[in-house]
Amino acid sequence: xxxxxxxxxxxxxxxxxxxxxxxxxxxxxxxxxxxxxxxxxxxxxxxxxxxxxxxxxxxxxxxxxxxxxxxxxxxxxxxxxxxxxxxxxxxxxxxxxxx
Amino acid sequence: xxxxxxxxxxxxxxxxxxxxxxxxxxxxxxxxxxxxxxxxxxxxxxxxxxxxxxxxxxxxxxxxxxxxxxxxxxxxxxxxxxxxxxxxxxxxxxxxxxxxxxxxxxxxxxxxxxxxxxxxxxxxxxxxxxxxxxxxxxxxxxxxxxxxxxxxxxxxxxxxxxxxxxxxxxxxxxxxxxxxxxxxxxxxxxxxxxxxxxxxxxxxxxxxxxxxxxxxxxxxxxxxxxxxxxxxxxxxx
Numbered sequence: 427x428x429x430x431x432x433x434x435x436x437x438x439x440x441x442x443x444x445x446x447x448x449x450x451x452x453x454x455x456x457x458x459x460x461x462x463x464x465x466x467x468x469x470x471x472x473x474x475x476x477x478x479x480x481x482x483x484x485x486x487x488x489x490x491x492x493x494x495x496x497x498x499x500x501x502x503x504x505x506x507x508x509x510x511x512x513x514x515x516x517x518x519x520x521x522x523x524x525x
Numbered sequence: 526x527x528x529x530x531x532x533x534x535x536x537x538x539x540x541x542x543x544x545x546x547x548x549x550x551x552x553x554x555x556x557x558x559x560x561x562x563x564x565x566x567x568x569x570x571x572x573x574x575x576x577x578x579x580x581x582x583x584x585x586x587x588x589x590x591x592x593x594x595x596x597x598x599x600x601x602x603x604x605x606x607x608x609x610x611x612x613x614x615x616x617x618x619x620x621x622x623x624x625x626x627x628x629x630x631x632x633x634x635x636x637x638x639x640x641x642x643x644x645x646x647x648x649x650x651x652x653x654x655x656x657x658x659x660x661x662x663x664x665x666x667x668x669x670x671x672x673x674x675x676x677x678x679x680x681x682x683x684x685x686x687x688x689x690x691x692x693x694x695x696x697x698x699x700x701x702x703x704x705x706x707x708x709x710x711x712x713x714x715x716x717x718x719x720x721x722x723x724x725x726x727x728x729x730x731x732x733x734x735x736x737x738x739x740x741x742x743x744x745x746x747x748x749x750x751x752x753x754x755x756x757x758x759x760x761x762x
Contacts, residue, residue: 437739472746473714478688479695480715483611485627490606493628497598501635506593 427455432462440470580646587647590638598635605648606631608718609655612726615711616659616704626662630655649725656726694756698748706741713738 439452456463589597614623712723724734
């Protein structure tokens with residue numbers, strides 16, 4: 427493998443998206459070529475630092491519950507809810523049933 | 526004993542187990558099972574949803590929502606809530622605004638669902654609404670306050686002082702990138718979502734999204750190098 431083949435492959439290699447045979451070729455090239463090894467190392471380091479500095483986001487349980495309730499409330503006139511309970515439908519959770 | 530639960534609370538969350546219960550039958554799934562894009566199968570109504578653009582399951586759910594099926598609303602909400610929130614959170618930079626925008630985006634999308642004709646994936650439509658709401662919010666005049674969340678989050682994770690400093694420099698560097706590059710990095714490398722999903726959110730092709738991501742990684746690396754070089758020069762003076 428030559429250096430000019432690496433730019434198109436390096437991100438795929440770092441993301442683990444290269445087929446095994448191709449990944450091995452990149453491995454071997456990085457061991458022999460300090461310039462490409464430097465490029466790979468700095469990109470990998472950047473990715474790692476980004477993940478450490480900024481956590482993945484997740485909606486909180488409170489937000490989920492409030493929003494779900496608000497949506498049902500606001501859209502109740504468009505949803506086919508049982509006539510006797512316009513805003514409430516009875517759910518039966520199997521794990522709560524007495525044997 | 527039979528426990529009856531109001532439909533208004535059909536999404537019950539168990540913080541300990543991170544499971545949701547809801548729908549017309551007992552359904553349980555790990556809350557995090559589809560948020561990182563690694564194993565994006567979501568169970569609901571006996572169907573297996575794959576979080577990919579233009580999924581047939583999504584179209585079926587939208588059709589059911591249009592006919593007034595409350596379970597379809599549940600399922601579409603569950604499928605998208607983490608992503609819509611995270612997208613807004615990264616665009617706006619704070620949790621409170623992101624929650625308000627995400628809530629409003631769902632409401633608008635579901636209110637207008639009857640006018641949705643499937644020209645693009647429903648998810649793309651929902652993210653378009655979210656993006657516009659975020660931009661409106663960013664245009665509103667506001668007091669420029671230093672966001673304390675970043676520091677607090679570092680402290681919560683017991684980061685050392687040196688690490689907190691590094692995190693702040695990374696956050697500064699990412700703030701220097703153009704919005705598209707910033708978002709693709711946050712969605713692909715922080716949230717670890719599939720580039721095909723991010724392509725829908727950014728209204729790009731998957732190939733263009735990957736190309737943007739690769740450029741963004743190099744741009745972030747170069748900004749970081751510049752910032753640290755500046756810092757070292759200041760220390761040397």
